[in-house]
Amino acid sequence: HRAAERAARFAVMPGTVAPLDRPLVESWSVTGVAGVTRVGRLALVTSADDRTVRAVDVVDGRTAWRLATGGPAPAERCLGDRSTDAVEVLVCFRGRSGGGAPGTVTAVVVDASDGSVLAQRPTHLPSHGAAMVGGDLVTVQQRDRVLDVRRTDAVTRAEVWAARIDLAGGRQSGSGAGRVRVEHGVVVVEGATTGVLDAATGRVLGVWHADGWTASPLQPALDGADVRVGTNGWAVSGEAAAGRRSSAATWFDRTGRPVATLDGALVEPEVSDGSLPEVVLTARPDTRELVATDVAAGRELWRARAAGTALLRRDGAAVVAGAGRVASVDLRTGDARWDAAVPGVVPAGGSVTDGSTVVVVVERSGRARLVALDLDTGSVRWEAPLPGDVAPLSQRVHDQVHVTVGEVAGRVVVLADRLVAGMA
Numbered sequence: 001h002r003a004a005e006r007a008a009r010f011a012v013m014p015g016t017v018a019p020l021d022r023p024l025v026e027s028w029s030v031t032g033v034a035g036v037t038r039v040g041r042l043a044l045v046t047s048a049d050d051r052t053v054r055a056v057d058v059v060d061g062r063t064a065w066r067l068a069t070g071g072p073a074p075a076e077r078c079l080g081d082r083s084t085d086a087v088e089v090l091v092c093f094r095g096r097s098g099g100g101a102p103g104t105v106t107a108v109v110v111d112a113s114d115g116s117v118l119a120q121r122p123t124h125l126p127s128h129g130a131a132m133v134g135g136d137l138v139t140v141q142q143r144d145r146v147l148d149v150r151r152t153d154a155v156t157r158a159e160v161w162a163a164r165i166d167l168a169g170g171r172q173s174g175s176g177a178g179r180v181r182v183e184h185g186v187v188v189v190e191g192a193t194t195g196v197l198d199a200a201t202g203r204v205l206g207v208w209h210a211d212g213w214t215a216s217p218l219q220p221a222l223d224g225a226d227v228r229v230g231t232n233g234w235a236v237s238g239e240a241a242a243g244r245r246s247s248a249a250t251w252f253d254r255t256g257r258p259v260a261t262l263d264g265a266l267v268e269p270e271v272s273d274g275s276l277p278e279v280v281l282t283a284r285p286d287t288r289e290l291v292a293t294d295v296a297a298g299r300e301l302w303r304a305r306a307a308g309t310a311l312l313r314r315d316g317a318a319v320v321a322g323a324g325r326v327a328s329v330d331l332r333t334g335d336a337r338w339d340a341a342v343p344g345v346v347p348a349g350g351s352v353t354d355g356s357t358v359v360v361v362v363e364r365s366g367r368a369r370l371v372a373l374d375l376d377t378g379s380v381r382w383e384a385p386l387p388g389d390v391a392p393l394s395q396r397v398h399d400q401v402h403v404t405v406g407e408v409a410g411r412v413v414v415l416a417d418r419l420v421a422g423m424a
Contacts, residue, residue, distance in 0.1 A: 003356055015271035017407050018424070020357040020372055024412055026387035028061020029421035030054070036420050039080030040087030040112060041409030043420055046078075053078055053092060055115060058411045061422050065115025067092060067108065080112065081132045083182070085409045087112045089135040089154050093125065109154050118155050128178040128189060133199050136160055140180045140189050142167070147189060149180075151202060161202030165195045168209035168224075183229040185254075194224035196234065196256065205256030208236065228266035232277050233259075233295070235266035251280055251295045260295035263303075271353060272313035279331040281310055281318055290320065292331060302334030309347035311358055314375060319358055321347040326360065326373055338378035342371060350404040352412050357381055359412070361405055368403045368416070370423075386414055387421045 034048035042064065043056045053067040067078075078092040090110040109119040128140035128147070137154045140147055147165040152158060178191025182199055189195040192210040197203060208225035226237040226249075235249045249262040264282030267290070278296035283289070290306040293299070306329060308322020317328045317337055327339040342362060349361030349368075359372045372381040386403060403416045405423075412423040 015353075015407050017352045017354055017410055017412050020352070020354045020359055021381070023372075023382040023384040024359070024370060024423040025384065027422045027424040028056075029387055029419060030056060030061070031419055033418050033420050035077075036415055037078055037080070038082060038406075038408050038413075039078070039090060040085045042080075042087070042112065043408060043413060044078045044080075044090075045420055048418065055112075056420070058408045058413055058422055064113075067094075067110060067115060078110075079130060079132045079137070081134055081182075083184075084134075089118065089132075091130070091132065091137055091154050093123075126180075128180045128191065131180050131182045131187070133182055138180060138182060138187055138199070140178070147178075147193065147195065149187065149189065149195070149197060149202070151199070163197055163202040163204055165189065165193060165204060165207055167193045184231055186229060186234065188227050188229065188234075190227070192224055194227060196227060196236075196252075206236065206252065226265065228268070230266060230268040230280065231272060231274075235262055235280070235282070237265065247284060247286070249282065251293070260293060260298045262293050262295075263291050263300070264289070267310045269310040269312045269318070271311075273315065273355070275313060275316045276331045281331075283308075290329070290334075292334060301332065304329070304334045311347075311351040311360070312353050314353075314355065319375065321345050321351070321360055326358075326378065328375065328378065338376075340373060340378035340380075342373070342380075345371075346403070348404075350406045352405055352407050359405065361386075361403055370405065386416070387419075387423070 030045050032048050033045050035046040037044040041058055043058055045054045045056055055064040057064050078090050080087045080090045090112050092108045092110060093105045094108060104122050104124050107121055107123040108117055111118055126139040126141040130137055130139045135154050136151050138151045140149050145167045149163045151160040178189060181188050185199050187197040187199050194208045196205045198205060210224045228235050233251055233253045235251050237249045247264055250258045251260040251262050253259050262282045264284040267281050267283045278294055280293050280295050282291045288305055289303045291303040292301040294301050306320055308320040311319045311321055316331050318331055319328050324343050324345060325339060326342045326345060328337040330337055344363040346361045346363060351358055351360045356375055357372050358375055359370050362369050362371050368386045370384045374381050405414050414421045414423060
């Protein structure tokens with residue numbers, strides 16, 4: 001009865017998949033892939049051969065629609081709101097517009113349901129890129145000594161809000177470019193000047209500047225802050241000093257109010273049942289420690305030699321993978337509810353869960369496999385090979401993990417070199 005209740009509770013949470021009580025097998029696959037973006041129930045697959053963006057429905061692998069990139073230049077990327085499966089509008093940037101100034105591309109606004117073009121116009125790529133919130137586009141453009149942050153309707157270009165962040169030193173680090181992302185309702189602008197804004201209102205919740213500049217653009221200064229967002233707030237590392245960042249961090253609540261000091265970098269997982277939200281996990285890679293802090297009480301609860309990646313939170317425990325082991329750690333006490341040896345586990349390869357089972361990527365004899373663990377006991381429930389001719393995980397592409405597994409619209413999707421596959 002408790003297992004059924006737990007499964008029902010997890011079934012409605014973002015990031016969970018269909019029951020994992022039996023080995024997963026390939027249900028569909030696409031090869032010749034140059035890049036993949038997850039948008040709602042679609043996997044936007046950029047082809048390496050015919051320069052198109054294909055919208056693949058992850059349920060059955062059917063191609064819902066295609067979008068030609070146009071011209072000799074491939075699409076830079078297609079954007080959609082990653083926080084919901086009910087995505088209605090996408091924005092794709094493609095080619096260089098005819099007669100446009102250098103750096104000008106065509107922004108194509110697409111109906112996610114059928115691929116029809118809702119709007120198309122030349123635009124200048126913002127220096128910090130762009131991100132989507134619902135049907136709106138958030139852009140960050142550097143103008144002299146100011147970062148101009150705007151949220152506009154993707155179709156009509158009507159302004160929702162505009163905000164300004166003053167730059168320290170008059171520029172961003174290195175090339176002058178940064179990055180923007182939206183997570184859990186906040187906009188994070190990364191770079192030597194780092195800012196956090198409320199995604200709904202545009203209110204600036206915090207700004208941090210790097211404390212030093214380097215003469216060479218090939219060795220830029222550190223970002224003003226390392227911001228990692230959780231469901232109830234975010235952690236900001238201390239300012240950089242002497243080219244290194246302090247291990248201390250500050251936890252901010254959703255209003256931008258600093259409420260607690262943390263030791264280490266935030267390792268909160270995406271998938272959580274919401275239990276013990278006041279307990280925040282951080283990691284100290286230098287000492288290989290996992291640290292739990294009660295941010296409501298403002299005190300450290302425990303620390304343990306348990307370096308690794310937090311995969312999920314469930315029933316007051318965090319499941320952590322690293323160093324050939326997967327363990328379930330009690331968030332209040334730090335005690336291991338179970339600790340399982342999983343040789344070859346690749347924590348950065350991602351995981352999927354249905355609330356009763358967690359599936360991780362492992363490397364066995366130079367090949368990638370999926371291993372499912374029972375979340376109550378840590379025992380292995382099943383193993384299965386990955387689809388296609390996946391190269392050994394020890395071979396890296398640009399220092400990135402070679403194989404990852406994740407959830408898209410409640411389905412298991414595997415990404416590998418030039419391959420995307422659905423598992424069921």
